[in-house]
Amino acid sequence: MGPVSADLPVIDLASPDIAAATKSIRKALVDYGFLYVINHGIDDATMKSVYAESKKFFEQSMEEKMALEKNSSHRGYIRPDFEGFEADAGGKGDLLECFHIGSGKSQDVNQWPSAERFPSWKETMEKYYDCAMATSKKIMSLIALSLDLDAEFFQPDGSETILRPIHYSGNAMESKYGSDHGANAHTDYGMLTLLSTDGTPGLQICRDKDARPQLWEDVHHIQGALVVNIGDLLERWTNNVYRSTLHRVLMVGKERYSVAFFVWPSPDTMVTCIESCCSEANPPRSSSIIKIFDMFGYLSYLMLSKSDTFSDIRLLGVMNTWSRD
Numbered sequence: 001m002g003p004v005s006a007d008l009p010v011i012d013l014a015s016p017d018i019a020a021a022t023k024s025i026r027k028a029l030v031d032y033g034f035l036y037v038i039n040h041g042i043d044d045a046t047m048k049s050v051y052a053e054s055k056k057f058f059e060q061s062m063e064e065k066m067a068l069e070k071n072s073s074h075r076g077y078i079r080p081d082f083e084g085f086e087a088d089a090g091g092k093g094d095l096l097e098c099f100h101i102g103s104g105k106s107q108d109v110n111q112w113p114s115a116e117r118f119p120s121w122k123e124t125m126e127k128y129y130d131c132a133m134a135t136s137k138k139i140m141s142l143i144a145l146s147l148d149l150d151a152e153f154f155q156p157d158g159s160e161t162i163l164r165p166i167h168y169s170g171n172a173m174e175s176k177y178g179s180d181h182g183a184n185a186h187t188d189y190g191m192l193t194l195l196s197t198d199g200t201p202g203l204q205i206c207r208d209k210d211a212r213p214q215l216w217e218d219v220h221h222i223q224g225a226l227v228v229n230i231g232d233l234l235e236r237w238t239n240n241v242y243r244s245t246l247h248r249v250l251m252v253g254k255e256r257y258s259v260a261f262f263v264w265p266s267p268d269t270m271v272t273c274i275e276s277c278c279s280e281a282n283p284p285r286s287s288s289i290i291k292i293f294d295m296f297g298y299l300s301y302l303m304l305s306k307s308d309t310f311s312d313i314r315l316l317g318v319m320n321t322w323s324r325d
C-alpha cells in the first residue's frame with residue numbers, strides 16, 4: 001500500500017459565509033488539528049520574495065551563517081542537527097536549518113544579515129511577518145467563534161510570535177543525535193502555526209500518536225494554500241477538544257524550503273479551560289491555570305510535563321536552556 005494522503009479540509013478566508021467557515025474550522029480542528037486556508041491574504045509577490053531571500057541566506061557558507069547564530073533571545077540562525085528536545089523524537093536533532101525572526105516592534109532583539117549583502121532581507125521578512133499576523137488574526141477569530149467566544153477573544157501578539165524560514169538540504173548527513181528526518185515527529189507548542197512550503201513533499205501527520213504502528217499521512221501541497229495547525233497551548237486551552245497533532249518532515253532526497261509562522265498570545269495571557277470545552281461530564285484535564293511568561297519558559301514547562309515528571313506551574317518562569325551544543 002502506498003502512502004496515505006491526509007484529506008484536510010480547505011477553509012476559504014474570503015468567504016462571506018462566516019457560519020459555514022466556523023463550522024468547518026471546528027470540524028477540522030477536532031478531526032485533524034490541521035487544515036488548509038485559501039485566500040489568506042499573503043500575496044504572491046510577498047511569498048516569492050520571502051523564498052528568494054531565504055534561499056540566498058541558506059546558500060551561504062556555514063561560517064557566514066554561523067556569524068548570525070541564534071542569540072540569547074533565540075533569534076537568528078539555527079544550524080542543522082542542532083536541537084532535538086521533542087518528546088517523541090527521543091532527543092534527536094532535526095536535519096533542517098532555520099532562522100528565527102520576531103516582531104522587533106518594541107525592542108529589536110533580532111539579528112539581521114548585513115544590509116549591504118542583503119538589502120531587501122529585513123523589509124521582506126517584516127512584510128511577511130505583518131501579513132502572516134493579519135492572516136492569523138482572521139483565523140483566530142474564526143476559532144474563537146467556533147468555541148462560542150467573542151471574535152476578539154484570542155489576541156495573537158508580536159512578543160513571542162516567530163517567523164521561521166526553513167531549509168532542508170535533502171541529503172542524508174552524519175547526525176550527532178541519530179536523526180534521519182528533516183523535522184522529527186513533534187507537536188507545535190504555541191497557539192497556531194501557519195506553514196507555507198515550496199511544494200516539495202515530506203510533511204506528514206499522525207492523527208493517533210498512540211496507535212501502533214503509527215499511521216503517517218502525507219500532507220500534499222495545494223498551490224496558493226497555507227497549511228494551518230494548532231499547537232499544545234490551544235489544545236490545553238480547549239481541554240483537548242481541539243488537537244495539536246503530531247507531524248514530521250521526511251527527507252525526500254530533494255532540497256526543500258518552507259516558512260513557518262508560530263503564533264503566540266501575549267506573555268501575560270492567562271490560560272484557563274474555555275467554558276464551552278468543559279462540563280461536568282468533561283471536567284478540565286489540566287488542574288492549573290497557567291500564565292505564559294515567555295515562550296521558552298513555556299517550552300521548559302511542556303517538556304517536563306510531557307515527560308510526566310513534573311506538571312507544576314512554578315516551572316513556567318524557568319528560562320529554557322535546552323539547546324545543546
Ligand SMILES: O=C(O)CCC(=O)C(=O)O
Pocket residue numbers: 164166183188195197203247248249258259260
Ligand atoms: O517545514 C515544514 O513543512 C514543517 C516544519 C515544522 O513542522 C515546524 O517548523 O514546526
Ligand SMILES: [Fe+2]
Pocket residue numbers: 186187188247
Ligand atoms: Fe511543526
